[in-house]
Amino acid sequence: MTRPTTGSWRDYGAVHLPAPLRAALEAFMEHGYHGTSVRDIASRAGLSVPGLYHHYPSKQSLLQGLLELTMTDLLRRSAQAIEEAGDDPVTQFDAVVESLLRFHMFRREQAFVGSTELRSLDDDYRPTYIGHRTRQQRMVDEIVLSGVRSGVFVTVDPKGAARAVASMCVGVSTWYRVDGELGADELIARNLDYARAIVGYRPSR
Template sequence: MARTIGSHSGTTRPRIRAAALRLFARHGYAAVSMRKIAAEVGVQAGALYNYTPDKQSLLVDLMQGHMRDLLAAWNDVPQGETPLDALEAFTRFHIRFHSGRPDEVFVSYMELRNLEPENFAVIEGLRRDYEEQLETIIRQGIATGDFVATEPKVTSMAVIAMLTGVNTWFRQDGRLSLDDVEALYWEMVRKAVAA
């Protein structure tokens, strides 16, 4: 059999993406076979190669898409007037964006070592771009005297690590709302860099 009833052209590609993302996040890139992805989509393994040249490209596309989405979304956020406003905007944006995409975040963070060198360089570059957004805010706050930080780069890394950590415990249906969490973390970030 081929072209089974109900197969439409536009549907399969996103379903492959979604299945790959889900499985990579749950079990890890190396532990997931093309056959398992295909089974999740309801298709034979060979069919995947109509949509991706190989397994690695599946991973790269997911990670690159995530990093591009992240940078684009941050670009759409109003930065506010002062460095303090900008830092609050970044804090709240980072938590909200990442908590809404746990699988993408997990894969993009955990599977870096499974990227071939050239692909790694691309993703790592996008990550650095994002980190520099925060570093810039912190440097501006230091310049205006709003923040105290002797090592802005270190401070950026510390803040990002803290914020990304939300994903390890936060659940949408938990006791605390996303607004609660944003407020809690913003208070800690604010105090940590306060003059």
């Protein structure tokens, strides 16, 4: 099944990040947060260390800046997908799952760093970042609960099923490759089937 790819929440071009954040992303992907030096990030960005500090005062601020942009983009796309889907919980569910899948495919590196470097966040920012993730999860939770109330989803554990669906989508960032055997639309179609199975989708007759 091939799904349409029009609409801004479905549109993914090249990643446009400020040079210091782009350099930090590359370094964190290669060496991890703790294995990356500020000097390495500065060199990748074409800056001196003092020049880098002029924009971002610490390596932690680079990580936080990167994750803030990542989550802002993710939440915007999810909210837009749900809004465009209308009031039907099945259409909303398909939209938010597709949005999550596309993001974790086409912003794979940003999503991967966001998942793996949670442990590296300072205590003052960690609650903010977790709050973003919680907001995203609640979008899925509310749709699944709505589907259960309307009888189209029959899972006995709506919140557990919603967490499983979101985790499946997030996990795509660990294995998706643009040059893989299946194209993005086919992978999305298959994973939508898996997601519907998790929530116990029961089509109306």
